[in-house]
Structure formats: C-alpha cells, structure tokens
Amino acid sequence: MPILFALVGATGIGKSSLSLKLAEHFNAEIIGVDSRQIYRGFCIGTAQPDRESLARVKHHLVDFLDPRETYSAGSFCRDVKKLLEENPTKNFILVGGTGLYIQSLMLGLPQIPEIPNHIRKRLEQTIIDGGLDTLYKKACIVDPEAMEKVDANHAVRIVRILEVYEGTGRKLSDYQKERVGGIGEIPVFWLQRDRAELYRRIDLRVDQMIKDGWIEECVEQAKIVPLDAPAWLSLGYRELLKAQKPSEIASIVEEVKKKTRNYAKRQLTWFRWQVKNVPIELDLEDQPDFFENVLKKVVNSL
Numbered sequence: 001m002p003i004l005f006a007l008v009g010a011t012g013i014g015k016s017s018l019s020l021k022l023a024e025h026f027n028a029e030i031i032g033v034d035s036r037q038i039y040r041g042f043c044i045g046t047a048q049p050d051r052e053s054l055a056r057v058k059h060h061l062v063d064f065l066d067p068r069e070t071y072s073a074g075s076f077c078r079d080v081k082k083l084l085e086e087n088p089t090k091n092f093i094l095v096g097g098t099g100l101y102i103q104s105l106m107l108g109l110p111q112i113p114e115i116p117n118h119i120r121k122r123l124e125q126t127i128i129d130g131g132l133d134t135l136y137k138k139a140c141i142v143d144p145e146a147m148e149k150v151d152a153n154h155a156v157r158i159v160r161i162l163e164v165y166e167g168t169g170r171k172l173s174d175y176q177k178e179r180v181g182g183i184g185e186i187p188v189f190w191l192q193r194d195r196a197e198l199y200r201r202i203d204l205r206v207d208q209m210i211k212d213g214w215i216e217e218c219v220e221q222a223k224i225v226p227l228d229a230p231a232w233l234s235l236g237y238r239e240l241l242k243a244q245k246p247s248e249i250a251s252i253v254e255e256v257k258k259k260t261r262n263y264a265k266r267q268l269t270w271f272r273w274q275v276k277n278v279p280i281e282l283d284l285e286d287q288p289d290f291f292e293n294v295l296k297k298v299v300n301s302l
Helices: 016-026 053-054 075-087 098-109 116-126 132-141 155-168 195-212 214-224 237-240 246-275 292-299
Strands: 003-008 028-033 091-096 108-110 178-181 188-194 278-281
Touching: 003 028, 003 098, 003 292, 016 155, 016 292, 028 075, 075 098, 075 108, 075 195, 091 098, 091 292, 098 108, 098 188, 098 246, 116 132, 116 155, 132 155, 178 278, 188 292, 195 214, 195 246, 214 237, 278 292
Parallel strands: 003 091, 003 188, 028 091, 188 278
Antiparallel strands: 108 178
C-alpha cells in the first residue's frame, strides 16, 4: 500500500510543519485532504501550502480545481485511486482536516445516484442570499441522524444532506450505511493541542492572512469567478467580500475568527468519534526528542 498513513487535525493546529518533516523522512509525497485547498486562486484564505513547502515536498490535490467546479468525497476517492494506480512504487502521506474524505477512502462510498445539478445550485444560492440558517433547520428535520454532529455554519455539509434528500427521496444517513469500494484501513495520526492554544493560533493565523492579502485575493477573485461558484463557500471569503469600507473590516475579521474556531471545534469532535486514530500531542513539540517520539509512534503503526 503506497499510502503510509494519514496525518489529520483541526485547522490551524500545525499539520503542515510536521507533515513536511515526516514526508522527507519517509521519502513520501503529500496528498492534500482538504475540501477547500483544492481551488485555484483561493490560496491565502484556505492556507494552501506556500512555495517553500511545495519545493520541499511534492503535493497533490492542492490548488488544481476550477473554482466553478464541485468536488466531493467521491471525486477525492477517484483521484486518489488514480494517483495510486499511476505511481505504484511511490510512498504517499494523506494530510488534512476533511475527515469525511479519509473515511470514504478507507471504508468506501455510499452508492448515491447522481443528483441534478440545479438542486445544488439552488441550495448554494440560498446560502449566498443569507439563508443558511433556514437550510440548517430544514436539514435537521429531514435527516436528523446525518445532522447530529453538523455545525450550523457547515454550509457544504448542509447542502449535501439536503441535495441528496431532495434529489433521491432518501436520507444521506441511510446511504451511508451501504458503502462499497474502500481501500481498507490505514494508520491515522490525530494531532492535538490545548484548546486555548489552538484558538490562539487560529486568531493569529487569520490576522496573518489579512496581512498577506486575503482581502485583496477576495476582490481579485470576485472579478473573474462568479459569486455562485462553489469556491466561495470556503470559510471567510463571502464574509470579507461584504466589507464596503475599512471601518467594517475589523468586525468582519473577528466574525471570521469566531467561525474558524467553531469549525476547528467541529473537526475535533468529528475525529474524536468517527475515525480510529493514534493521538499526537503537539504541546510537546518544543521538546528535543519530540520528532523522534513521533517517528516511533508512526513506525510502530506501519
């Protein structure tokens, strides 16, 4: 199996730095497992790997998709399997925070019929028009089991649950019990930090993104990418586009920080219960033997 293991964790927790070191140690390439970093041009706000990281280790499934295209767990599984088939002698590491992608790759996909595209477009437009709360309440009614651990701001997941129900007449939670085509279990390492420290890192990262030109990125993408394109569902982009004058930016940035912290909390809950994993405590990373101890955990699981 050319996939050695997966390194997962909440946004802002510190996956990138450790993944580069591990990839270099195992002579492996990185497969991104992030439903937002896939879109071309939406780089700063989704924290895509920088040029230095890309030069150190080859990355796949990052910054490659047209912002107007929809991507799913099924798309991810298809692309990963193709990559493995074309490179049978290479080593790969999965790195990211979209747990559903990893779960689907290992366990297989629900056999959901193709959903008419106009259903998703209508739901996404409802969100753009400010109707996310309405869709959240509707999804809780039509499929409470699928919505059990879904946050009210998780637009992508809410749209998926509703489009499946509207397009097939069946609940997504029912389809999820009928999976096929998984590659089997692989070791999953779950990065953890003190919650307060994680939130502090998230706030600092959002501030740095603004300094790096996130608002300017939003403005430039709005010139060439339709505002109903799936890429605009990435956290923070639509919020920052609302800023009409400098005095509004500070409050919007605070809103983005809060939503990002909530998203991280949702990721922590998901990985705690949905995927068998080995925890790695990043609060110990300043210790001189930290990386050696991580390697021991990884090697013992391979």
